[in-house]
Amino acid sequence: MNLLHELQVLRTKLLEMAEARGSLTDPEVLAISEAADELIVTLQLMQRDELVSDAARYAF
Numbered sequence: 001m002n003l004l005h006e007l008q009v010l011r012t013k014l015l016e017m018a019e020a021r022g023s024l025t026d027p028e029v030l031a032i033s034e035a036a037d038e039l040i041v042t043l044q045l046m047q048r049d050e051l052v053s054d055a056a057r058y059a060f
Helices: 002-021 027-058
Strands: none
Touching: 002 027
């Protein structure tokens, strides 16, 4: 759940930074967005691995 919290923090920071900078293409906004994207991919891979593990456990 730590990663989910980190993603929420990045999301809030992204929204605040985009509003403050007035641009979604500001380099700092893009850097935060990229960090959030990487975290999302990590979470998706973890979820996929968990599903594969569960499927293997219940396979006959």
